[in-house]
Amino acid sequence: MIAAPAAPALVVLTGAGISAESGLGTFRSSDGLWAKYDLRKVATPEAFARDPQMVHDFYNLRRRACLDAEPNAAHLALARLQRDWKGSFHLITQNVDDLHERAGNTDILHMHGSLLTARCALCGHRWPAPEVMAPTDPCPHCAGPATRPDVVWFGEEPYHMEQIGELARAATLFVVIGSSGQVYPAAGLGGIARRNGARLLEINLMRTGKPFRAGFYGPATEMVPRWVDELLAGQGAG
Numbered sequence: 319m320i321a322a323p324a325a326p327a328l329v330v331l332t333g334a335g336i337s338a339e340s341g342l343g344t345f346r347s348s349d350g351l352w353a354k355y356d357l358r359k360v361a362t363p364e365a366f367a368r369d370p371q372m373v374h375d376f377y378n379l380r381r382r383a384c385l386d387a388e389p390n391a392a393h394l395a396l397a398r399l400q401r402d403w404k405g406s407f408h409l410i411t412q413n414v415d416d417l418h419e420r421a422g423n424t425d426i427l428h429m430h431g432s433l434l435t436a437r438c439a440l441c442g443h444r445w446p447a448p449e450v451m452a453p454t455d456p457c458p459h460c461a462g463p464a465t466r467p468d469v470v471w472f473g474e475e476p477y478h479m480e481q482i483g484e485l486a487r488a489a490t491l492f493v494v495i496g497s498s499g500q501v502y503p504a505a506g507l508g509g510i511a512r513r514n515g516a517r518l519l520e521i522n523l524m525r526t527g528k529p530f531r532a533g534f535y536g537p538a539t540e541m542v543p544r545w546v547d548e549l550l551a552g553q554g555a556g
């Protein structure tokens with residue numbers, strides 16, 4: 319008996335490039351965040367232990383920018399894709415903004431955490447982050463003065479990695495949008511998907527090389543809607 323084709327398992331991984339046209343900075347461009355800030359002073363556990371105020375100032379600025387930003391056509395196209403795709407759809411993001419949520423996507427895996435959530439460094443309790451956070455803010459659960467942004471710093475384990483690894487291995491199509499592929503484990507997911515039989519595609523301003531040989535190259539607000547239109551048209555009426 320001929321086995322039915324596996325239902326298409328579409329996995330999308332996004333990076334800072336999908337939010338660039340919403341006005342949020344990327345990291346490794348010439349005017350990116352890591353050109354302006356020393357990541358060792360604002361995005362590591364050691365930085366937070368050394369100067370929690372400086373770390374909070376950095377994330378307070380990014381939280382304000384996130385709240386002022388709007389989802390762009392690329393975010394909105396992914397929400398349409400999740401709604402109209404006939405197979406399984408999973409969205410993984412490296413981004414800590416909430417533009418995918420505000421565009422209408424659901425069940426998003428924020429592997430690097432979120433600007434919109436606070437976490438207690440003592441008891442691990444999480445709660446919606448206030449717009450401005452300070453080191454002395456008491457944890458609502460244990461009252462400890464140890465609140466931090468719920469963002470994964472360099473040297474920390476990203477979130478949801480067991481589920482994300484399973485999704486990469488099961489994907490039939492793995493698409494990376496707006497990521498330079500410089501930071502692991504996110505950068506290794508495309509290779510895992512390909513080794514398990516997935517087709518790969520990237521959408522970026524330029525080729526990133528790595529395991530990607532095919533892509534749509536140009537601004538995400540133009541390329542993502544074009545790709546989504548083609549993909550949905552190609553899934554047929556069946």
Ligand code: APR
Binds near residue numbers: 495500523537538
């Ligand atoms: N449209 C499409 N792609 C874009 C656009 C755009 N308008 N603008 C920038 N890009 C692409 C760039 O070409 C680059 O490949 O987005 C990518 C951004 O790369 P990075 O700045 O390295 O961001 P990202 O890949 O998300 O970084 C991964 O590194 O610092 C950590 O935790 C941080 O989540 C982040 C991780």
